[in-house]
Amino acid sequence: MKNHKAKNWWKDFKKEPNLNWNFSIIWLVVISCVAFLWYLGSIGLVDKTEPMFVEAARQMTVTGDWITPYWNGETRFDKPPLVYWLMAIAFKIIGVNEWAARLPSALFAIALTALGFYTLRYFGFPRPATAVEEQIGHPIQRERQLWISAWIGAAIIALNPAWIAWGRTGVSDMLLASTIGMALLTFFIGYAEKEGKSQKAKVKRDNYFFSLPEGWYIGFYVFIALAILAKGPVGAVLPALIIGAFLLYVGKFREVLQEMRLVQGVLITSAIAIPWFVLVTLANGKAYIDTFFGYHNLQRFTSVVSSHRGPWYFYIPVVLVSLAPWSIYLPIAIGHLRFWQRDKWKKSPRSTHLGLFALFWFICVFGFFSISVTKLPSYVLPLMPAGAIMVTLFWSDQMRGTPPPAPPRPTGRGEWRGEWEGSGKNTGLFISAIFNILFLIILAAGTFLSPKLMGYDPAMPQVRQILQQSGLPILSGIVWGTAAIASIFLLWRQSRWLWSANLAGFMAFMIFVAPPAALLIDEQRQLPLRQLSALVTQVEKPGEELIAIGFIRPSVVFYTQRTVNYIKTFEEAFTYIKETAVTVPNPPTVLILSNPKALDLIILKRHQYQELGSAGAFKLLRVSKRAARR
Known part of the structure; x- marks a missing residue:
């Protein structure tokens, strides 16, 4: 009966196809405003990194020198110019203020969220089995699956602590993470849409070097250039590692590099990214090369800079906290992909590879910065969308409401289901849900008791008393406590909707608790x-x-x-x-x-x-x- 109602509902939507898109636009606007624009410029610049970026951008508007960044009377060669340029443009249009300084980060965070929504809308299959089954006999269920993936995915990509924090801060980290993310997503869309075309139309030798990459691949090369302008060589190194490892795994390395027009793509990227590096080197010579390439790139990777050391496991708790509470489901989401069944992945359509691609994205970024000697929490920001996509695909599969998995059958569609689904799925979900509920309870208790748990800060001597008097700890405890109770109820009655309790709690916290709390701390520390x-x-x-x-x-x-x-x-x-x-x-x-x-x-x-x-x-x-x- 439920499936019949669902089919009729989606048939009604198919009669009015714009309804889904209209709802989606409203959904994206709401979560983007809550996550990135709500109270964006209400607090002052937060010491100590943010004001350095913002002042360097302001200096560009004062001096008119858009090549060499300056801060406090000295050259600032820490990062390339993209963040300074965008802030300076915002200052010219909006005025010199905190809102304009943070707007580029917010817009890039929103852009990645929107592109993540688009990618999941067309390629958000939890695993190859889903796509194969539903393409054969269930077109309505297939459409519903994709829309659900897109709606849940956009929310998880936007509403997590890391993406919100750096999406609201005027530094270069969000620009790097977003441009790398958009480069990888545009690559994947081009890769998925190219299915079979390379076999139908071979490129002739005489015109190979004169033909440009196709649309999405051009976007990939442009975003790589922007990533380089955001933070340097790492903007090209990380995507190259991710895509190379992924293509080798699925056995399509040479085939895809050919269709990407790699030589022409490198020329496109170079034409956008290289000129500034040439100009700033001509203007500053060896001082720039030694500072940027030597100190801020090579030395940071090979030795400890500014006492930012960390053990090999440094990023495990960082990722768990940065992507909380969704990170609780990362282990089961990764296992749900059955990534070890390489032969199945190699034989499956490209359009079903998004989950596997996100896994390589996640692992390569995590591994790269774990090897780096200097460690900072912001370094792994580029992997957050990948983690969000994997968790999204897991939850969208739960939303299908399919019965418990059956043993593999030798023929028919059941063969795919039996091969790809494991019998421990429900147990894994139950264990993850218990940890989710415990996390929400701890969060509710921790925020409720936060005035007593805070240490003394001489820069904010009265903050504990003022925080207690504000009532915000009580409100926060109510928000997360309610989310915990809702999760318990959903685990008992409708476990596939567990994600909604996290989402509702996050939205309520960001609307009612986080902004006034930030204002209170700002009044004590920065005002x-x-x-x-x-x-x-x-x-x-x-x-x-x-x-x-x-x-x-x-x-x-x-x-x-x-x-x-x-x-x-x-x-x-x-x-x-x-x-x-x-x-x-x-x-x-x-x-x-x-x-x-x-x-x-x-x-x-x-x-x-x-x-x-x-x-x-x-x-x-x-x-x-x-x-x-x-």
């Missing part, structure tokens, strides 16, 4: 520096130097729109001031921005400096250079 930065712009005298003592907060550079001299201790600062009193006597004073820890060590008497203002844990002083010399 005082913005207030004092605004005061600096009001009271500074011509040529007066600004010295920050005891801390490094790059946001001060952006909000004062001037260079800041960061010095570790007051002793070092006053040694420096004594020297400048001789070498640069005018102006006769300097501005000092400091925190309480550094102020405790101040060596001047009260009458020898002027306190211009204070905010939070910081003070702004004006000090005479003559007083420092005594």
Whole structure:
């Protein structure tokens, strides 16, 4: 009876095919706004990486130099220019503010989500068996399967901690992850749509080098170029590893490289990506080559940079947390692919390979950065869409409502089902669901008790009391507690809908809890520096130097729109001031921005400096250079 109703429902949708697309557009808009645009510019820049990127972009609009990035009066060769260019363009159009600074990351996160939806809509088969069965006898069920894959997949791709965090931050990580993701998805669409064409139309030798790659493959090469401009050679290395390993596994390496027009593709990528590297090298010479290629690429991979070391298993907990709660189902989703049955995959249609492709995508990124000596959580951001796709394919298969798997039969469609489905599927789902429920309970309890669990932060001395008074811990506990109760009920009655409890909890948290919590922390941690930065712009005298003592907060550079001299201790600062009193006597004073820890060590008497203002844990002083010399 249920299957009959489902078929009639989908027949009604087929009569009005635009209904599905209209709903899908609304769905994508809603999850994109919740995940990436809701309160996007409501908090200030978060120290310490984000303001460096944003200020370098602002400098481009000031100096007009779109080749060499600068920050705080020095060249900044950490990353290529794509993120700076896009931010600078946003500043020109919208104005210099936090919303414009984060908009490129948000738009790229949304673009990857939309392309992930499109890919799953046409190729979202959980495994080859599904496609073969439904193409033979169940066209309505096949369409329903694909739409469900797309709807669930878009939500999982967008609504996970990693994609939300970096999609709302003005740095280059989301641009790299999204461009790599879009390059891989456009490759896969081109690969899947090319089924059989290479056998029907062989390319002649005399025109091979004069024919361009077909549409989706051109998109692949363009996105590779953008990935290189986002973060350097890794933007080409990772896709090459992923695609190469995948093609070797399915036995289509030479065939697909031919149809991709690799030589022409490399020329397209080079034409887009290489010119800036040439221009910046001509402008800065060896300094750029040594800093970017030597330090920020080769040295980061082969040695520890900035104390960012980690054990070989560093990224296991990172992935589990970054993709939570969906990561709980990653083991069963990977096992559900039956990737070890290589012969079956080699014989199956290309259009059914999305899950296997996502697995190679996930493993190659994870393995590459696990080998790297320097480790940061953001490095594995490019694998998050792959993990989301595999989990999506698992859940879309559960949504089919198929009966428990039967033993393999020698002929007919049951042969595919028996070969591809394992008898332990329901047990694996039950165990994963139990872990999911435990995670939600722990999350509810942890957020409810968060004011008591937080450590003391001298930069936010009142945050625990204010957080408790806000009622947000209680609200968060209710949200995740309700999600846990809903999961228990669904496990008991309708286990295939378990994913919906996670989704509803995530949506509610992002709408009602996360924005006010971020505002509260921003008011305690970042707002005082913005207030004092605004005061600096009001009271500074011509040529007066600004010295920050005891801390490094790059946001001060952006909000004062001037260079800041960061010095570790007051002793070092006053040694420096004594020297400048001789070498640069005018102006006769300097501005000092400091925190309480550094102020405790101040060596001047009260009458020898002027306190211009204070905010939070910081003070702004004006000090005479003559007083420092005594």
